[in-house]
Amino acid sequence: MIFDIEVNNVSLKYKDFAALNNISFKLKGGQIYGLLGRNGAGKTSLLSLLASFRQPTAGNIKIGGETPFENADIMQHASFIYDKDYKDEWNKVSVMLKFAERYRLNFDMDYARQLVDRFKLPLNKPVNKLSKGMQSAMNVTIGLASRTPVIIFDEAYLGMDAPNREIFYKELLEEQSRQPRTMILSTHLVSEMDYLFDEVLIIDKGDLVLHKNYEDLVSSGFSITGDSNSVDTFVKGMQKLNEKELGNTKSVMVYGDLSEEMRLEGQRIGLEIGQVSLQDLFIYLTSEED
């Protein structure tokens, strides 16, 4: 089962505060989506609407063609993994897995146990006695082993150390190749996770400022470095994201299409043309000076 997601003119207000402004996008099922945004941009607000934790103030959401809010038929196929507060959760990890098995149609207990081993999770410890990173690893274990067609990970890695994050990313990709599903990952670890994404969405102050295929996105950003005058002439009319100057040398980051002809011309006049990373693009597309 593969579910598409549609968000149509969605706005969300908390009393008078507009957290999301008329956002629309479509996510084709079976792909991994990276959701990026600065602190307070509205990522969790958006994901909590997709998870049906609340309803939009305006607009509508469709998962698999149906409105998910209070729709158990649809929501049993979606998992929302987020930074839960477990301070009152005295149940052991093993019990939490059993709960998940009871409520999730496709929950795979064998796979969950494999993940428990890989993350070195203590099955017999109460959840509120686990470290932050272990709680995240348990959440991720439940999320992956639930095998729902839609999985939403809202900063699911919080507290996890680098080796455990690597395990998480590897398992995510392996799961995706075993059985494609619609995964959305919100993150601040842009440079660490960019290779996971098929498409990237960036929200800034409640607005969707970009939704693009990852490969297209990173091939739209260039750094042009060389003699200041030549660089200035070359980048005239292009969208400049950032520039740095040291003596006579200048490096400018530009965003947009660069034809093969232009690229060859740049090289001919001695400019160095490099690609920029998603992290660079993210920083400049959401910086305050824009």
Ligand SMILES: Nc1ncnc2c1ncn2[C@@H]1O[C@H](COP(=O)(O)OP(=O)(O)OP(=O)(O)O)[C@@H](O)[C@H]1O
């Ligand atoms: N329950 C709430 N009541 C009022 N305002 C809220 C509520 N939840 C979030 N907000 C506000 O909505 C905005 C978006 O918050 P949200 O948590 O969605 O951002 P985020 O992109 O997930 O941020 P972060 O990366 O810091 O986790 C923020 O200004 C936040 O203060």
